[in-house]
Amino acid sequence: MVGLESVYAKLDRASFHARELRRQLSTAVEKDRWAFERDAISSPGVCSFRVTKLPPIEPQWSLILGDFLTNARAALDHLAWQLVLRDGGQPDRFTQFPIRETLVNSKGNPAPARIESVTDSSVIRAIEAVQPYASQSPTDSPLFTLNELVNIDKHHLLLVVAHALKVDGMWWGTNDGDPVPKTRVSTGPISVGEEVAWFDFGGSTPPERFDPHLGIEIRLEDGPLTRSVRTTSLLNVVNVIYMHVEHSVLSKHFADFFGEAPRHGASAFGPQLPI
DSSP: OOSSHHHHHHHHHHHHHHHHHHHHHHHHTSGGGOEEEEOOOSBTTEEEEEEEEOOOOOHHHHHHHHHHHHHHHHHHHHHHHHHHHHTTOOOOTTOOOOOOSSSBOTTSOBOOOOOTTOOOHHHHHHHHHTSGGGSSSGGGOHHHHHHHHHHHHHHSSOOOEEEEEOOTTOOOSOOTTSOOOEEEEOOSBOOTTOEEEEEEOTTSOOOTTOOOOOOEEEEEOSSOOSHHHHSSBHHHHHHHHHHIIIIIIIIIIIGGGGTOOOOOOSOTTOTTOOO
């Protein structure tokens, strides 16, 4: 029977792995698992903070991430299979959903995204509409990110994850009456012993009570060198990919072809679960 049952089964399995990754990472970054220490003033008016404790990076995080990515990508390939059946064709082991960064191939010739044996013009338009090359910034497309990470996971031992300074939640202001500092923070991976944040009070003595509320998050240190991947939490990357596949691809462009109401899950982590 032609339909989206297997597509959503794969997507639900991706969500299962996303929830497990969220559970493990949430435990890993609890407040008692990391610590920062305020350093002595290195120059007039400047104070800095150094990492003194971090949780271990667990190999299973990368394995769970790979399982999430594989199932999210498989959901799209199951969609391609069903689109071929819907068009009266016979899918085979080469049937897959195309994800293209550009409209041309390696030889510079036009190569728009197609699924072999699919001839319905409305389906072809939908396939093109969701391609990375159809967006203003193809390499920031969640489908581009998904495809790149899946390909890496197939050939690497593990996708690389790392500790990073959590910018969301930092205190950028000061207490009443205190001078306001200029701020500089580390934007890449951090490790124990490193200085990661600097606050310049312009020659004034940094207040003893100044607390920028530093914290950590786990980020991806692998895959596309894009802002959407390297400067946000791993859980956010996972959620963006999941929601894009479910909402922007399946619900918006393809559910109607199968006479099914669009499915709208809250996130990769289930309903009413914040990241």
